Amino acid sequence: xxxxxxxxxxxxxxxxxxxxxxxxxxxxxxxxxxxxxxxxxxxxxxxxxxxxxxxxxxxxxxxxxxxxxxxxxxxxxxxxxxxxxxxxxxxxxxxxxxxxxxxxxxxxxxxxxxxxxxxxxxxxxxxxxxxxxxxxxxxxxxxxxxxxxxxxxxxxxxxxxxxxxxxxxxxxxxxxxxxxxxxxxxxxxxx
Amino acid sequence: xxxxxxxxxxxxxxxxxxxxxxxxxxxxxxxxxxxxxxxxxxxxxxxxxxxxxxxxxxxxxxxxxxxxxxxxxxxxxxxxxxxxxxxxxxxxxxxxxxxxxxxxxxxxxxxxxxxxxxxxxxxxxxxxxxxxxxxxxxxxxxxxxxxxxxxxxxxxxxxxxxxx
Numbered sequence: 001x002x003x004x005x006x007x008x009x010x011x012x013x014x015x016x017x018x019x020x021x022x023x024x025x026x027x028x029x030x031x032x033x034x035x036x037x038x039x040x041x042x043x044x045x046x047x048x049x050x051x052x053x054x055x056x057x058x059x060x061x062x063x064x065x066x067x068x069x070x071x072x073x074x075x076x077x078x079x080x081x082x083x084x085x086x087x088x089x090x091x092x093x094x095x096x097x098x099x100x101x102x103x104x105x106x107x108x109x110x111x112x113x114x115x116x117x118x119x120x121x122x123x124x125x126x127x128x129x130x131x132x133x134x135x136x137x138x139x140x141x142x143x144x145x146x147x148x149x150x151x152x153x154x155x156x157x158x159x160x161x162x163x164x165x166x167x168x169x170x171x172x173x174x175x176x177x178x179x180x181x182x183x184x185x186x187x188x189x190x191x
Numbered sequence: 192x193x194x195x196x197x198x199x200x201x202x203x204x205x206x207x208x209x210x211x212x213x214x215x216x217x218x219x220x221x222x223x224x225x226x227x228x229x230x231x232x233x234x235x236x237x238x239x240x241x242x243x244x245x246x247x248x249x250x251x252x253x254x255x256x257x258x259x260x261x262x263x264x265x266x267x268x269x270x271x272x273x274x275x276x277x278x279x280x281x282x283x284x285x286x287x288x289x290x291x292x293x294x295x296x297x298x299x300x301x302x303x304x305x306x307x308x309x310x311x312x313x314x315x316x317x318x319x320x321x322x323x324x325x326x327x328x329x330x331x332x333x334x335x336x337x338x339x340x341x342x343x344x345x346x347x348x349x350x351x352x353x354x355x
Contacts, residue, residue, distance in 0.1 A: 014265065021264050025256040033253040042254045043263070050264045051271060107241055121248055128249030131242060147210040147243060148250020175239075176207040178246070182238035 003062030010057040021050055024070050031074040031159075034144050035082055035137070037129070045081055049074045064158075071159045075141065082137040093188040095130075099123045104185065131178045131185075138162075142170035143178065198225060202232045206239040210246075 008016035025046060032045040053073050060069050096104075103123045132140045141160065145151040146167075151159075156167045202225055205218050214222075226233040284291075 014268075017268070018261055018265055021261045025260055025264075029256045030253050034250065037252065037254075039254050039257075043257070043260065046256065046260070047264050047267055051267060054268060104241070107244065108237065121252070124245045124248035125252050128245035131245060132249070143246060144250050147212075147246045150212075172207050175210070175242075176203075178242045179203075179206060179235065179239045182242045182245075183234055186234065186238055186241070 002066035003060070006057050006060045006062070006066060009054070017054060020053075020066065020070075024067055025050075027067055028070060028074045031071055032078055034141060034148075035078040037125070045078050046074070048081070049077045052077055068158060072161060075159050076161070079137055079141070093184050096185065096188070097123075097126075100127050100130075103127065108186065131181050134177050134181050135174050139170045139174035139177070142167055143174035146171050147175065199229065199232055202226075202229070203235050206235060211240055211243045 005016050005020055009020055028046045028049050029042060032042045032049070036042045036045060049070065053070055056073070060066065099119075100123055103120060104127075132143070135143065138160075142156055145156045145159070146153070153164050153167050153171075156162070156171075157164045160167070162170070202222055205214065205222060222232070222236055226236050
C-alpha cells in the first residue's frame with residue numbers, strides 16, 4: 001500500500017504525493033516539534049522534509065513502513081537544520097525566572113506531581129529547554145525520544161540511523177548531564 | 192568511606208541508565224533505602240525525578256499541522272519542479288543576465304571612447320616624438336653647424352667691412 005503510493009507519487013501522480021503529505025504530516029510535525037517550539041519553524045522544517053522525501057522516493061523500497069522512512073528523513077533533516085543554526089546561549093542557573101523557581105519549589109514540596117495546568121506545562125517546557133541546552137542536538141533527541149516518548153532503543157536507532165549502542169551511550173550521557181544541571185538549579189534555589 | 196562513594200556511584204548509575212519511570216521495583220527500593228541516609232544521592236534522585244517530569248512535558252509539546260499545510264507543500268513542490276525544468280545553462284544565463292549586459296555596455300562605451308579620442312591626442316604625441324627623436328636631433332644639429340665655403344667667406348668679409 002505504502003509502496004504503491006510511493007511509486008505512484010514517484011511517477012508524477014500529484015494526488016498520490018498529496019495523500020502521503022496528508023497521511024504522514026502529523027508524524028513529521030511530531031518529529032519537528034522535538035526540535036523546534038515555534039510553529040513557523042516546525043512548518044518550515046516539515047515542508048523541507050516532504051520536498052526532500054519527494055526527491056528520494058526512488059530509494060524507498062517498501063521494506064519498512066513509509067512512516068518509518070519519513071521519520072528518519074525528518075530526524076536527519078531537523079538535525080541538519082539545528083546543527084546549522086546559531087547555538088543557544090549557555091545554560092546559567094541565575095537566569096531562572098520567578099515562574100520557574102516557583103515551579104521547582106512546588107515540585108520539590110511534593111504538591112505538584114505532573115504539570116497539569118497550561119501555565120505549569122509552559123514553565124516545565126521552558127525549564128526542559130534550558131536543561132536540554134547543555135546537550136548536543138543528537139543527545140537531546142535520544143533523551144526526548146526515550147524518556148519523553150518512551151521509545152525503545154531500537155526505535156530510536158531506526159529513526160536516526162545510529163547503532164543501538166550509540167543510542168544507549170547518548171541517552172546515558174544526556175540523562176547524566178541533565179540531572180547534574182537540574183541539581184545545580186535546585187542547589188541555587190536552596191541557596 | 193570508599194564503600195560509601197562506590198554506593199553513591201552505583202545509585203547515580205542506576206539513575207542515569209534509565210528514566211525513573213523505567214526503573215524496576217528492586218532498583219527503586221535500593222535507591223529508597225540508600226537515600227534515607229545519603230543526602231547527595233537524595234539530591235541526585237530528586238534532580239532525576241524533576242528532570243524526568245520536565246522532559247516528559249517537553250516531549251508532549253507537539254504542534255499539529257495546519258489545514259493548509261498540504262496545499263503549501265504541493266505549491267512548493269510545483270515551484271521546485273518549475274525551477275528544475277529550466278535547463279541549467281538557461282538558469283545560469285537568467286541569473287547572470289544583468290551582469291553580462293552591464294559588462295557589454297561598458298565595453299562598448301570604452302570602445303567608442305578609444306576610437307574617437309585618438310584623433311586629438313595621437314598627432315601631438317607624433318610631433319613630440321619626431322621633434323625629439325635621436326635621428327632628427329643629430330641631423331638638425333648637422334644642418335645648423337655645417338656651412339658652405341661661400342657662407343664662411345662672406346661672413347669673414349662682412350666682419351672686415353664693418354671694421355673699416
